[in-house]
Amino acid sequence: MMDEKICAIEGCNEPASKEVDRSFLPFIQELKLRLKEEPGKKIPLCRRHYKMVKQVRDAQLSRF
Numbered sequence: 109m110m111d112e113k114i115c116a117i118e119g120c121n122e123p124a125s126k127e128v129d130r131s132f133l134p135f136i137q138e139l140k141l142r143l144k145e146e147p148g149k150k151i152p153l154c155r156r157h158y159k160m161v162k163q164v165r166d167a168q169l170s171r172f
């Protein structure tokens with residue numbers, strides 16, 4: 109069996125459905141979410157947290 113990745117957000121134990129890179133860190137911080145540990149190159153996120161972070165990212169990108 110493949111080892112299943114778990115969401116990197118503290119307090120969340122959902123399986124990760126996406127991995128994002130470190131450019132997403134500011135958006136994670138903006139949501140006041142904490143990571144369980146220092147992120148590596150890729151940050152696994154569950155579906156719910158990925159959606160939240162992506163919303164913030166899209167909102168910021170659309171300002172330009």
Ligand SMILES: [Zn+2]
Nearest residue numbers: 115120154157
């Ligand atoms: Zn999560």
